[in-house]
Amino acid sequence: MRQFFSDLMHAARQWRARPGLWLAIVVTLALGIGANTAVFSVINGLLLRPLPFADADRLVMVYNTYPKNDLEFAGTSIPDYLDRREGAPSLEDLAMFNQISLNLTTGQVPEQLSAARVTPSFFSVLQVSAAYGRVLDDADAEDGAAPVAVLSHGLWQRLYGGDRSVLGRELVLSGRNYQIVGVMPEAFAFPDRQRDLFVPFVFTAAQKSDEERGNEYSMSIGRLKPGATLAGLNAEMDLLVQRVGARLPDYLPFIESSGFTGRAEHLQEFFVGDLRGLLGLLQAATLFVLLIAAANVANLLLAQGLARRREFSVRAAMGAGRAQLFRQLIAESLLASIAGAGLGLLIAQGCLALMDGQLLQRMGGSLFHTAIDAGVLGFTLLVSVLVALLISILPAIVVAGPSLVEGLKDGGHGTTSSRFTRLSRSTLVVVQLALSVALLIGAGLMLRSFDRLSGVGPGFDPAHLYSAAYALNGDQYADPAARAQFIENSLNGIRQIPGVAAAGMISGLPFSPMADSSGTFAIRGEVYDATHVPPHAFQRIIDEGFFPTSRVPLLLGRNFTVADSADASRVVIIDKLLADKHFAGQDPLGKQLSRGGGGDDAQWMTIVGVVGTVKATELGAEVRKETMYVPMRQTSFPVGSLLVRAEMPRDVLTTKIRAVLKRVDPGQPIFDVRTMQERIDASLGPQRAPMQLLLVFAGVALVLAAVGIYAVLAFLVGQRAGEIGVRMAIGAGRGDILRLVLRQSAGLVGLGLVIGVVAALLLARVLSSQLYGISAYDPLTYVAVVILLAVVAAAASLLPARRASHIDPLRALRQE
Amino acid sequence: MLISLRKLERSYPIASGRTWVLRNISLDVAAGEFVSVTGPSGSGKSSLLNVLGMMDSQWQGEYFLDGSPVHACTPAQRQRLQRASIGFIFQQYHLLADLTVAENLELPLSYRDMPAAQRRARVAEMLDRFQNVAKRDLFPSQLSGGQQQLVAVARALITQPRVILADEPTGALHSEQGQMIMQTLKQLNVEGATIIQVTHNGEYAALGSRRLELFDGWLQTG
Incomplete structure (x- = not known):
């Protein structure tokens, strides 16, 4: 060793005598080693390093799947969650969660908070406790319980400057008072780093009923018992679905025709498994x-x-x-080479910034860290x-x-x-x-x-097209008419802004996190059974300004008008894909559709127009799912986006839109203001x-x-x-x-x-x-x-x- | 005998067969001798020195060094024998340019796992002996040719070898410096060192106690 140290000393002198050669070699090696370090950092962060939860290898994402309907991943419904929590012996615990937006109106400008609505078991599955106060318990999730919230460390710092006396205080969110019962540790992040707070997922009696099956707007995470396997859990979920089928004969044909069942995947694999090939x-x-x-x-x-x-x-x-x-x-x-590695680490940092910004963006500032840690240094x-x-x-x-x-x-x-x-x-x-x-x-x-x-067209014209999200929560907007009124007033105000060419609204904006909102629909006259199940479509709620603003071409029939009100006969516009799939060789205008399975209580809507097909989430993916558009005055949803075509800087437009909204409702924020081109670009990350x-x-x-x-x-x-x-x-x-x-x-x-x-x-x-x-x-x-x-x-x-x-x-x- | 060669031969492959550089060499050198090897260019003088110094192992025949059969040694054994027995002096001095005088002297010791304190003591002794103390931190390029060769001689001696092999040690020096080096070698021989030198210079060859002549790889006199 002493001798090798002496060799190193001599080597240093050798290089000192040849600085040009030394620099050339170090820079060349730095390029090679740096590139390897960067990519390995990502592989390490995503695939090798366990997620920061106790026994993370036992955490699994549980979801519904409809393989025969070409729908591999479909979230979880509340009854499915309850079935599995009670009836899957492989699971030690199971939790359900989804993401909601809550409006905070304490500051000058109303603010949109990003909350995770979670079952109390969320914390026991992840085996995390609050840093201060407590996490949610079963009593918090009782129907009728007083609203409570657990703050993320970030929100706690931002709103209260880390004041521990915040526990027990009330926070007004979307018009409701939430009592703060706890603050999460700084390092905690799930399902991503953007959750500001955690509120209880309260199930109503109706939500627990079989009627709720198919409403899969939530995700489910479970913890396997020690020694339990994915295969074992999947088999148990198959059995649970069979039991549901046996208990609900009307549901059985759909189960069989769609191949519906539950599936589980290890947490890490679920989030980043598909990046394996690319990495x-x-x-x-x-x-x-x-x-x-x-x-x-x-x-x-x-x-x-x-x-x-x-x-x-x-x-x-x-x-x-x-x-x-x-x-x-x-x-x-x-x-x-060690000097090259040192310089390479700096190069790797640069590469990481590029990859973090784009490759990992789709996971929404995710749970994964791609930092240069001890493992990466060891690799280097x-x-x-x-x-x-x-x-x-x-x-x-x-x-x-x-x-x-x-x-x-x-x-x-x-x-x-x-x-x-x-x-x-x-x-x-x-x-x-x-x-x-x-x-x-x-x-x-x-x-x-x-x-x-x-070069692939998204089906609309993204140039100078801005979108701004809103979430109309709380009692003030419980009435659909109030929601429609808010949107109408807002859009009328926005259309008056000089430089705004057009404005409209849509729920489930393409290339946004809401883009995949979809559901089954029925065609009047069709009889559905085990061999012929109701089709599935993206379902968007729009106003009459959406198509002119987005420039989605109207191919047949007419656009919605203000006359398509709640009192008028119900209407729907379909995209070309739906027309081609279900009305090939026929005139679709005048045909009738209903949302849901088309049972006795179906509300039939008459097709009044056919528009071009729009890409929903990825430019590269072929659009395989049809889309139906319904007018906002007839169907209402509290969350959506305003779409504005205007040639002006984002800041100017945002300020002007906010001024309009302040006149309409001072407590209503808009957020996520981006051009559609930016959304498309981000999807290409x-x-x-x-x-x-x-x-x-x-x-x-x-x-x-x-x-x-x-x-x-x-x-x-x-x-x-x-x-x-x-x-x-x-x-x-x-x-x-x-x-x-x-x-x-x-x-x-x-x-x-x-x-x-x-x-x-x-x-x-x-x-x-x-x-x-x-x-x-x-x-x-x-x-x-x-x-x-x-x-x-x-x-x-x-x-x-x-x-x-x-x-x-x-x-x-x-x-x- | 310190050195005994028996029917030693060295050849290189060439396109038309082999070319012989040493042929049927049998030679004995006793401890304390000062042998001068002479002969025209290409006669095999340096090749003989390389064989004796165990820098070359691709030869046939027998070579005994102080009784040890070099021809039967493994590479590792040869290296041990070389470290223990041989000191080299080259025509072009071959001091390492980026090492100081003291470091050049220390180099052979560093390959012999000698503790640092002992190495330093031996270097100091050798610098003193060759009156190079003032030059210990100079680099070879700061020395004259004769001074460099003196350092090279000191470097050859520092491991206290049984045999010093000198390959035209004065070949790159002007006459005055050449004289000084040859006097140094003669003095070392008087003090008991066994020296085998290759030289073109008849005067310097005569300083040896015995003269060998090579011609086309054959030993002419013994």
């Missing part, structure tokens, strides 16, 4: 970058190694064994040690190889080692090129895929982030490969100076020499390109699941990458080739 792809890409960087550094060290053969031969003559010589080289490489250290070993091997063979005695001859220019070095360096360049080609093709395919994706990262990695690879080609050709030209001198002495012109060197370069580049293309073709299958609208074998991408690399390689070759063609033959021959 694997990114880690492979960063490994490529690291190998390219290592090849470049090995190349630099090989050149150095040749120059240092004499030094190592002297050391051998002084008694150094091969192990000692190798240790010396390792110490030097280690020092460089391990990578830097492995890299140090890797980059030491070839120089070690050259300087401490079998023919040490050569190093003492002619200042160390032994012929055997030169041949080995020449071959090694050429091989390294071919490997670098091949890896770069594969990486560039991958990045190119992702870029083309993203281009295709972002999971595709954009890896594409951008791959492009950065590929760019780095391209530069490193170009440097590698340049360095090797410069070296080969140096080696062949004498030969070139002879050639010129016997009549070769500059053009001949230029061609000679470029031919040598072309051989290496050609081989690298061929191997790279073959590697890319072999890897294409892995990439295809990440692509949209483009084949993993897209010839344009392959050809473009080959041309790009060939051009870059030619540019990198030109300088050494020109230098070779300007060699003074007399001087070269004298040196020879």
Whole structure:
């Protein structure tokens, strides 16, 4: 150890004597190691590190599924939750929760708080206690109990500055008084970091009844008993569904036709399991970058190694064994790679900011941390040690190889080692090129895929289209007419704002968290049974201003009007997909639909219009679920969005809308003001982030490969100076020499390109699941990458080739 | 005998077969001898020195060093024997440029797992002996050729080897410096060191107690 420390000290001096080389090696390694650290940080944060709950591996998300209806995940209804809590022996405990918005009106501007409505078992499932006061108990969730709330640490700090006497105080939220009974610990976050407070999920008698089945607006989380398995729990839930079917014969056909049952998935897998493939792809890409960087550094060290053969031969003559010589080289490489890792950590921070901002955004500032922790530091250290070993091997063979005695001859220019070095360096360049080609093709395919994706129309015109969310809670808006009045007054006020072209409202705004609100519907005249079940559709509530504002095209019939009031006959507008699916070859206008299963109490709505199909959540996903629009004066929902088309800055518009709303209802906030383009862009985050990262990695690879080609050709030209001198002495012109060197370069580049293309073709299958609208074998991408690399390689070759063609033959021959 | 070679041969493969650099060498060197090896360029002088110094192990025949059969040693045993017995002096000094005089002297000791205090003491003794104390922190580039070769001689002696192998130790020096180095080697021999030197210089060869001549790998006189 003492000896190795001494080697390290000596290595430090070696590098001090060659600062330029040191910097080049450290920066090159930093790029490779930094990229790997960044991606590993994400993998560590998402997939490897357990979630911050006791025995987190026993936590499971429980949900309904309708596989035969193409609906894999469907939340949980209250009766399903009650069935499972009582009847699934594998579960130690089960909780149910959903997210609601509550209006806080204590400040100057009314504020929207984000609350989690949870069953008291939520805390026992997660095994968390309050930092101060208590969590919710069963009495809080009794129907008719006084409202109570547990604050998040963040809200407690923000509203009360961390005052502990807050316990017992009352907080007015959406017109109701909530007594504060507890404050959660700072580190607690579930289901995400945005929950400001936790309020009890109170079940009414009606909600506990079988009528509530199918209303799956909540999520469910459970804790498995020690030793219990997912398979066991799934089997128990199958049995519970069978029992429900046996008890409710009318429900049984639907259960059978839809394949309805309950399913459970480990918490971590549920949230991030689908990112596994993408992260694997990114880690492979960063490994490529690291190998390219290592090849470049090995190349630099090989050149150095040749120059240092004499030094190592002297050391051998002084008694150094091969192990000692190798240790010396390792110490030097280690020092460089550790410094590279240090710089790499800074690069990783930059990459993480990009990934956190986009890749993880969809999880809503989630439970997952992607920080550089001790595990990541350990990984980085391990990578830097492995890299140090890797980059030491070839120089070690050259300087401490079998023919040490050569190093003492002619200042160390032994012929055997030169041949080995020449071959090694050429091989390294071919490997670098091949890896770069594969990486560039991958990045190119992702870029083309993203281009295709972002070129997909959402079904409306997102330019200058703003959305602002509202939630009309409390007794003031219990009456649907009051809600409609609020919206109408607000929209009328907004339409008066100079610069506003149009305004409308919608519940379940596309590309918002509410976009997937859907339910079954029935078509009048259809008879539903086990083989023919009622279809499912997105259900949106809109006003007559929505279609003109969003510019969703009206294809047939008419838009809603103010005349479509609560007293008028009920009407509905459907999208083209619904028309094509259910009224193919017919005129859908005049046909009737109802929400729900179409039983005796169905409220039939007449189709008065057909509009274009709108993407709901993802541009890339094919719209498979139809949409029905109902007028806000006939059907009401307290949560929705105002849509405003206006060419003005967001801040100006927000201020003006708030002023309008203040006149309509000073206690009603709007929140989440964003353009629709921003919402669409955010939905593309999971595709954009890896594409951008791959492009950065590929760019780095391209530069490193170009440097590698340049360095090797410069070296080969140096080696062949004498030969070139002879050639010129016997009549070769500059053009001949230029061609000679470029031919040598072309051989290496050609081989690298061929191997790279073959590697890319072999890897294409892995990439295809990440692509949209483009084949993993897209010839344009392959050809473009080959041309790009060939051009870059030619540019990198030109300088050494020109230098070779300007060699003074007399001087070269004298040196020879 | 300190050194005994029997039918030692060294060759290299070439395209048309093998080229021989040492042929059927049999040689005995007693402790305390000062042997000069001469011969034209390419005659095998340096190759012989490399074999004797165990820098080269690709030869056939027998080599006994102080009774130890080098030809039968494993690489590790050879290295131990080399560390214990051999000191090298090169024509081009081969001091490590980024080490100071003292560090260059310490280098062979650092490969022999000697405790640091003992190493420092030995370096101090050697600096004193060669009157290099004032130069201990200078780098080789700050010394003249003769001074560098003196440091190289000190470095060869610092491990107290049984044999000093000197490959044209004056080849890169002007005559005055060459004289000084040869006098130093002669003095060391008088003090009991066994020295085998390769040289082109007849005058310096004559300083040895015995002269060997190589021609095309054959030993001409013994």
